[in-house]
Amino acid sequence: MANVSIREVGPRDGLQNEDPVPASDKVRLLDALSRTGVRRIEAVSFVHPRAIPQMADADEVWAAATKAPGVRYSALVPNSRGARRALAAGFTEIEVVVSASDTHNRKNLNRSTAESLEDISALIDEVHRAGGTVEVIVATSFGCPYEGDVDPRRVATIVDRVLADGADRVAFGDTTGMATPRRVTELLGVVSRKAPILLHFHNTRGTGLANILTALELGISEFDASIGGLGGCPYAPGASGNVATEEVVHMLHDMGVETGIDLDALLEAAELAERIVGRTLPSGVLRAGPRTRLVAAS
Amino acid sequence: MANVSIREVGPRDGLQNEDPVPASDKVRLLDALSRTGVRRIEAVSFVHPRAIPQMADADEVWAAATKAPGVRYSALVPNSRGARRALAAGFTEIEVVVSASDTHNRKNLNRSTAESLEDISALIDEVHRAGGTVEVIVATSFGCPYEGDVDPRRVATIVDRVLADGADRVAFGDTTGMATPRRVTELLGVVSRKAPILLHFHNTRGTGLANILTALELGISEFDASIGGLGGCPYAPGASGNVATEEVVHMLHDMGVETGIDLDALLEAAELAERIVGRTLPSGVLRAGPRTRLVAAS
Numbered sequence A, B: 001m002a003n004v005s006i007r008e009v010g011p012r013d014g015l016q017n018e019d020p021v022p023a024s025d026k027v028r029l030l031d032a033l034s035r036t037g038v039r040r041i042e043a044v045s046f047v048h049p050r051a052i053p054q055m056a057d058a059d060e061v062w063a064a065a066t067k068a069p070g071v072r073y074s075a076l077v078p079n080s081r082g083a084r085r086a087l088a089a090g091f092t093e094i095e096v097v098v099s100a101s102d103t104h105n106r107k108n109l110n111r112s113t114a115e116s117l118e119d120i121s122a123l124i125d126e127v128h129r130a131g132g133t134v135e136v137i138v139a140t141s142f143g144c145p146y147e148g149d150v151d152p153r154r155v156a157t158i159v160d161r162v163l164a165d166g167a168d169r170v171a172f173g174d175t176t177g178m179a180t181p182r183r184v185t186e187l188l189g190v191v192s193r194k195a196p197i198l199l200h201f202h203n204t205r206g207t208g209l210a211n212i213l214t215a216l217e218l219g220i221s222e223f224d225a226s227i228g229g230l231g232g233c234p235y236a237p238g239a240s241g242n243v244a245t246e247e248v249v250h251m252l253h254d255m256g257v258e259t260g261i262d263l264d265a266l267l268e269a270a271e272l273a274e275r276i277v278g279r280t281l282p283s284g285v286l287r288a289g290p291r292t293r294l295v296a297a298s
Helices: A010-016 A023-034 A056-063 A078-087 A102-109 A112-129 A152-164 A181-188 A207-217 A245-254 A263-277 A283-289 B010-016 B024-035 B058-064 B080-088 B102-109 B112-130 B151-162 B181-188 B208-217 B244-256 B263-277 B282-286
Strands: A004-006 A040-043 A072-077 A093-099 A131-138 A169-173 A197-200 A224-226 B005-008 B039-046 B072-077 B093-099 B134-139 B169-173 B195-198 B222-225
Touching: A004 A245, A010 A023, A010 A040, A010 A072, A010 A263, A010 B195, A023 A040, A040 A056, A040 B263, A072 A078, A078 A093, A078 A112, A078 B208, A093 A102, A102 A112, A102 A131, A112 A131, A112 A152, A131 A152, A152 A169, A152 A181, A169 B134, A169 B195, A181 A207, A181 B112, A181 B244, A197 A207, A197 B282, A207 A245, A207 B208, A224 A245, A245 A263, A245 A283, A245 B181, B005 B244, B010 B072, B024 B039, B024 B169, B024 B263, B039 B058, B058 B102, B072 B080, B080 B093, B093 B102, B093 B112, B102 B112, B102 B134, B112 B134, B112 B151, B134 B151, B151 B169, B151 B181, B181 B208, B195 B208, B208 B244, B222 B244, B244 B263, B244 B282, B263 B282
Parallel strands: A004 A040, A004 A224, A040 A072, A072 A093, A093 A131, A131 A169, A169 A197, A197 A224, B005 B039, B005 B222, B039 B072, B072 B093, B093 B134, B134 B169, B169 B195, B195 B222
Antiparallel strands: none
């Protein structure tokens, strides 16, 4: 394994699960991340401001952010209306989400999984006509906080459907940190690999890097991660959310896996993220420094 | 892999790196842990009270603690004097530590690694004559906070020496959380497996469970873990120390690996540990609950 592609999701997924912060801080964070060498950033989401007030200023943030050459920026949308806004703002990489578990889909999107899949089919067509690409994120792929275990075959069926409908990429979301090495192995054993696959892990129960290690061994090379571990778990106050980008990069670089990311620049961005949200973030590498940072002996 | 043996080190390694707590609380924690089904507990250390005031009451704690049938209790000692105290208190499983890196050994034990190895040779003989067994813990096996990377061949040489001197078991200490899957693989590739091997990981940089997963795949089945993740990192204020027992058990049980431990009882002990030290411990499974704990949908 020579190369892993990390998508930084702190500006969107991270900040969406924190108390709202000013647009100017979001721009500063995006710009700091764009300077780290990371090649993909999930920048904003275009959602209804009543549903997610943290992202109400997506247009303003994106207009002000530096678009670094060599960085692919993507936007998450809940539906075709959001996709149109994202396309109008200049995004060509669109992400849309559907939950593998019906209960979670209803909670999140107020419709059944089957209804969301119908919507996504139309959305893919519309985005393709506008020259964009669509990644379908299958949330609760490793378990649902309401329903418990999710049968990997159910996830596989959803993947087959969205690929048949033209999805360009598929991501599997560990929405509330229920993924474990066992669940990763089971899921990757049954889902189609006809399109690129990206895995999105949380570190809610400490398994984040173990899951990534398992997926690496199974040939996966695209992962989401969030600067500093930004973003909590909405179902468990005080619990960690997304796996921290610097922890992922730290482990990968030690293994000789390249990411293109400068860990020092990443740690500066993590410190900025902490200042922006005003709380200590859960990243261990941010707290303790990389293993190569030595202590004076005297 | 059907079975893993976890040694709970919270009462010793954990509490030694926290502010001092009363002997009665230590006894309560030991007794709670003895009821979890865990089969091994590192109970106390017999060290000079000026060096480690947290363990000054080891005799009192051990005398008052319930000795559960089916649980193997061990004591850590820095030298032969400590070993004699441990044997006199009724321990038969003695642990002694030496650092693979000279700088850390001098900081920790005020002598060179070579001098410690001489002392350990004599200690092993003395403990064996008294009917006990000795585990030699090789600290800084995965890196030294002062010297950086530690050559695995240096660790292997130390292991060969202590096995030649009669050590009954060997443990490898990830003293400041510098272990990574790569370092685990490299070390296990060169050290002797003539005696039982135990691995002691920290989660300082998020790699705790990834390291355990790597070691499992390489045939290791004995691990240290600390209730709640008790015990910090002395070199990085606020950073995590030992990997949390409930996170290890949670991942292993999900994989179908048996530990003999009741996770619910373990979480009760973790809550007790939090009350005793009066701070939020870093365990994700303690914070968020096991992945099997569902949220009401309505």
